[in-house]
Amino acid sequence: MLVKHGVVIGLGRLTSQLPSSSSVLRRQQFLIRALCGSQIHRPKLIRAMSSTSEADAESVLRTVTPSLDLKRHKGQAGKIAVIGGCREYTGAPYFAAISALKIGADLSHVFCTKDAAPVIKSYSPELIVHPVLEESYSISQLSEEDQRTVQDKVLGEVDKWMERFDCLVIGPGLGRDPFLLECVSKIMLLAKKSNVPFVVDGDGLFLVTNSIDLVNSYPLAVLTPNVNEYKRLVQKVLNCEVDEQNAEDQLRSLAKQIGGVTILRKGKSDLISNGETVKSVSIYGSPRRCGGQGDILSGSVAVFLSWAQQLKAGPESPSETPAILGCIAASGLLRKAASLAFTKHKRSTLTSDIIECLGKSLEDICPAS
């Protein structure tokens, strides 16, 4: 739209500067028709003038998705852990964790509060659910020392698994309880110590926005903000408002300011940057905005990022980082699946319907055999 306006304004300026001879005017009118009036020429012009390149998501999906090989053993296609799930939210961590499995990860864990665990387990026997997180209400009677002991126990429970995970998803359905968020900030430190990549979403972004040092300069961190979460990040880090006219440059500055973390800004087009490159994914998805689609995305980024990390270096290997590739692949697949689910279910499309379409959508792009 901006560029389209740029063209129109540009030609308007051109008009006012040109001599008013009739032949010049005729040529000018022809130019205006050719540039603006033709459906064939306009998109080419917009693309040529755009500062962001649209990623070829299908090609990235084909590059990062590993072939199914009988020589591989369980775990090699990815072990993912979601840190999230509390009394209020049990759907979000489930959506993220089950999406990881549906795409092709081998194991998907959930670390959630004790209350949320039986609920999440009952959604699916496929998930490995750890009821380890504690909220303030369950420890408020304890002395400070005992509270620290509880925190150490929580961290110990997560840390003994940490090195086995290829990627964490921190935040879907986490809630905003202060005691729980303090534990989660320490889980982030443990992940960084073990060089485990993590995707931060939902309430994880609430935590990180208020303590940006938790992710600053960690190249294996991916943030996936929605419209509200992005606004809060921009206000906090760049100290200004979201600038839709310069969306790509602002995203690049934001990622750079946080030390080169990768940010996937969700919206009509998904925009992805690590402070250097900016990519967009605009494949047609679905007009349904039911809650939970961001959770599918965060689980998917974790899987594709893990797969992209396994790509062998070589002359043919992609120049983008695994985090950028993971974001492009996840965004493209989610949009394909959302589109397919919407074709079937129209207004009644739910997040579970989209999850059911993940397999077929990936199969259409990279068949299993």
Ligand SMILES: NC(=O)C1=CN([C@@H]2O[C@H](COP(=O)(O)OP(=O)(O)OC[C@H]3O[C@@H](n4cnc5c(N)ncnc54)[C@H](OP(=O)(O)O)[C@@H]3O)[C@@H](O)[C@H]2O)[C@@H](O)CC1
């Ligand atoms: N089926 C499920 O289980 C699903 C669960 N989900 C889970 O929900 C959680 C929040 O994610 P979301 O996407 O609703 O957050 P978002 O758009 O920033 O906020 C919208 C508005 O609500 C408000 N607000 C939020 N939390 C608040 C709090 N604790 N206390 C007070 N206010 C709060 C917020 O206010 P603000 O932050 O601006 O002050 C804004 O105005 C997150 O864990 C997500 O994973 C989703 O994934 C969907 C499916």
Ligand SMILES: Nc1ncnc2c1ncn2[C@@H]1O[C@H](COP(=O)(O)OP(=O)(O)OP(=O)(O)O)[C@@H](O)[C@H]1O
């Ligand atoms: N206006 C839009 N048009 C098309 N697709 C969109 C639009 N907004 C979001 N999406 C798609 O939906 C996905 C989820 O984005 P959304 O902004 O709904 O996340 P979210 O609010 O975090 O979701 P959740 O409810 O899971 O927390 C994005 O990856 C994007 O592809």
Ligand SMILES: [Mg+2]
């Ligand atoms: Mg969300």
